[in-house]
Amino acid sequence: MRPSSITLRPARSEAERQRYHALRETCIFDLYHRADGPYPCRYDPGHPDEDDPANHPLVLMAGDTVVGTIRIDMKPDGRAVFRLIAVDPAWRGAGLGAALLRQAEAYAEKHGASSLCVNARQPAMGFYARSGFIPCAWDGNSQCAEAIAMVKPLRKLPMAARRARQPARLVQAA
Numbered sequence: 001m002r003p004s005s006i007t008l009r010p011a012r013s014e015a016e017r018q019r020y021h022a023l024r025e026t027c028i029f030d031l032y033h034r035a036d037g038p039y040p041c042r043y044d045p046g047h048p049d050e051d052d053p054a055n056h057p058l059v060l061m062a063g064d065t066v067v068g069t070i071r072i073d074m075k076p077d078g079r080a081v082f083r084l085i086a087v088d089p090a091w092r093g094a095g096l097g098a099a100l101l102r103q104a105e106a107y108a109e110k111h112g113a114s115s116l117c118v119n120a121r122q123p124a125m126g127f128y129a130r131s132g133f134i135p136c137a138w139d140g141n142s143q144c145a146e147a148i149a150m151v152k153p154l155r156k157l158p159m160a161a162r163r164a165r166q167p168a169r170l171v172q173a174a
């Protein structure tokens, strides 16, 4: 059943922070970076990117339960990079992932974003496409062969800014 209150916000307690890391590790790393898979990588909760003030680790709350995660990395040129998006398996298929993307978009816009970028995994590509992301290379997108760079522009830039930006930042994938 869909909970009545769904909020995306920073973790407020050590328990919520632990749940944030546990969901990222089990839903993303155990799935896409297994030790016996093609892209082995251990999850590191102490990674320095987590403490970068430009990066915003957030939890999706259903009432007082942490049901999802995202980190939004704000770039100086107006891009917001969505990282490690996950919904607890027990809560999937009820629209919470879409709600997470909607609230993350609003959060990023509030922080000045003009476009959203994500490294989508093949199985989740349709999920992002339903929310308006299109396959498109972006500065710093993952070089991992399994990841598909996707972008969602949020507003039309003035023509001069678009000309200056387009070749370097948003390059339509071949």
Ligand SMILES: CC(C)(COP(=O)(O)OP(=O)(O)OC[C@H]1O[C@@H](n2cnc3c(N)ncnc32)[C@H](O)[C@@H]1OP(=O)(O)O)[C@@H](O)C(=O)NCCC(=O)NCCS
Pocket: 027, 028, 084, 085, 086, 087, 088, 091, 092, 093, 094, 095, 096, 097, 098, 099, 119, 120, 121, 123, 124, 125, 126, 127, 130
């Ligand atoms: C991808 C994920 C976040 C989706 O969460 P969710 O709560 O099940 O998503 P929702 O129920 O809000 O689905 C929203 C829409 O996307 C669709 N969708 C969900 N997962 C999808 C998928 N894997 N492929 C295609 N479409 C998908 C739903 O059918 C729904 O479409 P609709 O609006 O037409 O009904 C969740 O499956 C997950 O955590 N997966 C594991 C981690 C992962 O792969 N993260 C992405 C890494 S890039």
